[in-house]
Amino acid sequence: MVNLIWFGMIFSGLVVAALTGRVDAVTGAVFSSAEKAVGIAFSLVSVMTFWLGMMKLIEKSGMIRWFVCILRPLANLLFPRVPKNHPAMHAILMNMSANLLGMGNAATPFGLKAMQELQTLNGNRTVASDEMCTFLAVNTSSLTLVPTTVVALRAATGSLNPTEIVGTTVLATLVAAVVAVTADRILRRFSYRR
Amino acid sequence: MLQAIISTMAAWVIPVFIFVTLVYAFAKKVDVFDTFVEGAQEGFSTSVRLIPFLVGMLVAIGVLRASGALDLLIAAATPLLTRLNVPGEVVPLAILRPISGSAALGITAEILHSRGPDSLLGRIASTMQGSTDTTLFVLTVYFGSVGIRHTRHALAAGLLADLAGMLAAVTICNMVFG
Numbered sequence: 001m002v003n004l005i006w007f008g009m010i011f012s013g014l015v016v017a018a019l020t021g022r023v024d025a026v027t028g029a030v031f032s033s034a035e036k037a038v039g040i041a042f043s044l045v046s047v048m049t050f051w052l053g054m055m056k057l058i059e060k061s062g063m064i065r066w067f068v069c070i071l072r073p074l075a076n077l078l079f080p081r082v083p084k085n086h087p088a089m090h091a092i093l094m095n096m097s098a099n100l101l102g103m104g105n106a107a108t109p110f111g112l113k114a115m116q117e118l119q120t121l122n123g124n125r126t127v128a129s130d131e132m133c134t135f136l137a138v139n140t141s142s143l144t145l146v147p148t149t150v151v152a153l154r155a156a157t158g159s160l161n162p163t164e165i166v167g168t169t170v171l172a173t174l175v176a177a178v179v180a181v182t183a184d185r186i187l188r189r190f191s192y193r194r
Numbered sequence: 195m196l197q198a199i200i201s202t203m204a205a206w207v208i209p210v211f212i213f214v215t216l217v218y219a220f221a222k223k224v225d226v227f228d229t230f231v232e233g234a235q236e237g238f239s240t241s242v243r244l245i246p247f248l249v250g251m252l253v254a255i256g257v258l259r260a261s262g263a264l265d266l267l268i269a270a271a272t273p274l275l276t277r278l279n280v281p282g283e284v285v286p287l288a289i290l291r292p293i294s295g296s297a298a299l300g301i302t303a304e305i306l307h308s309r310g311p312d313s314l315l316g317r318i319a320s321t322m323q324g325s326t327d328t329t330l331f332v333l334t335v336y337f338g339s340v341g342i343r344h345t346r347h348a349l350a351a352g353l354l355a356d357l358a359g360m361l362a363a364v365t366i367c368n369m370v371f372g
Contacts (some may be wrong), residue, residue, distance in 0.1 A: 002334070002345055009254040017261035025260040033256030037248035041241050049237025054215055056233025057226060061219035101207050111332075112240055112339050119340040127344040128337065133351065136336060140292075140329040140352035141359060147324030148204045153303055154320055155201075159311035163200050165320040168366045172325035176359030183354045187347035 044108065051109035059090055067093040078138060078181065079131050088117030092135060099139070102146035111139060130188050137184040141176035144169070240339060247338030251331065255294050264289070280364050283309070284319050292356045295328040317371050321363040326356045 017026040058064050068075075068084070071093050075082075082089050091114035098107040114135060122129040128136075147169045154162035219226050258264045272285045280288060283305060291298040302323040309315045329352035337345050 002337075002349065005330075005349075006250065006254050009258050013254070013257035013261040013263045016263040016266060017257070020262050022261055026257055029256035029260035030253050033252040034249045036256075037252040038245055040252075041245045041248050044244065045238055045241040048241045049234045052237045052240075053230035053232075053234030054212065056229050057215055057219045057224065060229050061215070061222045061224045063215060063218045102204065103207055103211070106208075108335075109237070109240075111336060113236075115336050115340045116240075119342075126342060128342045128346045128348055132337070132342065133346055133348045136333060136348045137351040137355060139336070140327045140332050141355040142325065142327035144324070146200055146203060148200070149299070150302070150320045150324040151200055152204070153299070153306060153323075154311040154316075157303070157306040157311045159306075159316075161312065164312075164371075165317055165324065165367075166200065168317070168321045168363065168370055169324035171366050172321055172359050172362040175362035176325060176355045179358035180351055180355035183351040184347065187351055191347035 047105045048109045048112070051106050052113060055091070055094060055110065055113060058094070059087070064090050064093070067097055071096055078134055082118070082121065082131055086117065086121070088114060088121060088131075091117050095139070096143075099143060100145050102144055102148040107139075111135075133188060133191075134181070134184050137180035138177060141173060141180040143173050143177045244335055244339055247334050251334045255297075259294075259297070278361060278364075279368070280360065281315060281318065283315055284322060284364075287319055287322055288360045291322065291326050291360070292329040292353060293331075295331060298323060298328070314367065314371055318364055318367045321367050322360055325363050326359040329353060329356055 013026065017023050058067075068089070072084070074096075075089060075093060076084075079089065079092065082092070091110050095107055095110035095114050097103075098110055115132065118129060118132050118135065119125065121131070147166065150165065150169070151162045154165070216226060219229070258267075268286050268289050271289055272282055275285050275288060276282055287298055287301045287305070290301060302319050305319040306316050309319075311317075311320065329349070333345060333349055333352060337343075337348070
């Protein structure tokens, strides 16, 4: 699927560029995008290093039990087959907490950690497990309680009431999350697995 | 009031989180610095392993944007989405949101600037921006980092969620603010 999309994006881009005479712009875009990608990876080094260090502290001190307590009902519902005290469950819970609290740059490190741990439970190393798909579905619906970025942007553009969209946003993310989980549950039966 | 709470929260959540984590670990007699360093070891290798996936995806997005193909896609999707009550002005946002986080944020900022954050359009754009995520980016990076090649139905579920989130944003805003 991703192979097809990637091919389609570049193929259609090049064809359109050739037809509209924008080939120069495309060459420039290729290399400036590649540079931007490496920049993103390196800016991730700092947050990853910091938050993975914090994560180890949270696990070792036993503070992780607080998160487990609060989010366990939800996590059990979504990931019934991940053992309760497995590091994968810890990372999933930390990722969800970070998203809910609007701790933007902490969510990605915890999420990547969760994927690594889910991979240790995965029978086939190149095919996504059911749990990974569920985790991704929940993650892409960006379930949150505090949409910090948008509130800041609204305040910056002179809104009289920057937070009036918090309620509508939380409701919309809830709808997205319910659809994501439902779609995941239905589609997983039809999608290829070995 | 709510704004005060949110901006206070945004400012305090990370310092408080760090404080509580450290104090609790210290009280439990964990060697705080050694443990931090032990966990932090993985940070560099994990990030660097993402470079090929990021380069691949960002180049494809860059080509799509620079060539004008994305504008064609938006033009093609506009009649479809306006039929679903999505205002024409936010269609580019709806299309770009799952593909590129920075581009989507740029469009939201532009709408808030030109139409005003407190207009109906501004509110819809804000809600959309906050209630969906960069599905393609998250998928590429998360699966890429552990070497998953068959992503099964994850993309379909993610894009369906994005569509649902967008339509929900429009409908809810029309009901609440319209």
